[in-house]
Amino acid sequence: MITIIKDRIEWDHSLFSVGIEKIDDQHKVLVQLINSIQLKKNSKDKDFIEKIVNTLVVYVEKHFHDEEQIMQNMGFPGLGKHKEKHGKFDQIAREFAQKFSQPGDQAVVLEQLVAYLKKWLISHILVEDKAYKDYLFRKLD
Numbered sequence: 001m002i003t004i005i006k007d008r009i010e011w012d013h014s015l016f017s018v019g020i021e022k023i024d025d026q027h028k029v030l031v032q033l034i035n036s037i038q039l040k041k042n043s044k045d046k047d048f049i050e051k052i053v054n055t056l057v058v059y060v061e062k063h064f065h066d067e068e069q070i071m072q073n074m075g076f077p078g079l080g081k082h083k084e085k086h087g088k089f090d091q092i093a094r095e096f097a098q099k100f101s102q103p104g105d106q107a108v109v110l111e112q113l114v115a116y117l118k119k120w121l122i123s124h125i126l127v128e129d130k131a132y133k134d135y136l137f138r139k140l141d
């Protein structure tokens, strides 16, 4: 797990799959976007980095929306709690975007952002999303 946090995230299907292809595909895009930000971490190309970060924020919103729809359709009882976590991420992502657009040490902000995103994605997929996966599988049993 530590190597995943330290370096770029590698998609591991047996570990990350939530059993819903659409969601897995979206998670793969999130992994790619986070890896792209990580790669550009030391770049001075602020516009480019800003573009990737904004793309990520927009994509995460779409992903949350789709995920909430799926959870609602399956009657997942943890939907309310899960929505709260999504809201918290939105808030933190916006704070980062704002910090990043202000003058200051962008490299430091970016470093913090990448570290946050990697930890967030791992726990989002492995802990929170796994909860609705388990629920769905129990239901189908």
Ligand SMILES: [Fe+2]
Pocket (backbone or CB within 6 Å): 023, 027, 063, 067, 124, 125, 129
């Ligand atoms: Fe997700």
